[in-house]
């Protein structure tokens with residue numbers, strides 16, 4: 001375990017050399033005692049600038065996968081990297097309850113606002129007329145930055161968002177990405193699988209004891225139902241928690257935890273079939289999936305790139321043992337939300353929200369402004 005200062009200096013040197021790396025910390029749930037694996041920040045420093053891609057998800061390493069699965073999933077293989085560990089102590093910083101600038105941004109009749117409101121209106125119309133039940137519509141926004149040290153932005157993410165999966169990823173072919181996502185796509189440890197249905201958003205106003213409206217509950221239920229459907233024939237003993245409120249920085253969401261045991265046939269396979277049936281879930285795409293994908297492709301008007309894709313550890317050995325033993329593997333993949341791409345002296349933020357027949361376009365715009373604060377709060 002390296003001292004934090006040494007750890008971040010080594011990552012910075014790697015970045016200055018233009019070589020690929022990823023550094024990340026898994027979520028540390030509230031009231032967790034920081035010990036053992038919890039709160040560990042890990043970094044993989046690739047030895048050269050090769051672009052490794054995933055062929056069938058039997059590989060071992062850290063993956064970075066785009067929203068559109070026709071695109072390449074980039075791999076940082078464990079075999080080709082130096083691995084560093086550190087741990088960040090100290091208390092969580094102020095995750096924020098909103099500010100004056102945010103309120104102004106909501107009201108300003110900007111071109112971004114007009115564009116997003118029009119897009120959402122079109123989405124609501126399509127839902128009311130056709131087969132589409134839900135579609136997640138997003139936008140990107142460029143924010144000027146003066147801080148040219150992305151490692152310090154990453155440190156601020158780690159301090160602010162304990163309960164999120166925080167990362168910084170760099171490869172010359174994909175560029176520099178950072179994020180703090182509240183959403184787990186898939187965690188498989190041996191034959192035990194864990195995932196979540198996360199949707200419905202409000203601003204955090206000091207409490208998680210809130211009464212959710214019908215629109216939000218319906219939007220989240222679509223996600224739970226679709227995940228359960230994708231898993232049904234691949235697992236046994238499916239456990240679905242009651243829906244609860246989950247805090248993510250300055251926001252709250254509705255969350256259902258889903259846990260299952262893989263059936264023997266799937267235990268022995270790699271996780272590709274599971275991933276392909278789960279991703280993208282209606283939390284980032286919509287329902288039915290193909291109709292939602294088509295609507296996004298034809299109407300969003302920009303490339304989501306790695307936003308709403310997934311990232312994380314693939315096939316880590318839990319304990320030393322035969323590498324072919326699937327009971328001995330651990331994969332922890334997260335949905336790439338609340339993220340941004342740093343390009344020179346600006347940050348490109350990606351934000352979206354679930355649209356149903358009852359969505360109010362102006363409120364959906366407001367929601368994206370609130371969501372954009374997760375990243376804006378760490379920019380200087």
Ligand SMILES: C=C(O[C@H]1C=CC=C(C(=O)O)[C@@H]1O)C(=O)O
Nearest residue numbers: 199200201283337351352353354
């Ligand atoms: C698509 C995003 O969030 C998803 C996750 C939680 C809540 C969501 C919502 O309320 O719309 C979205 O489904 C995003 O942050 O860009």
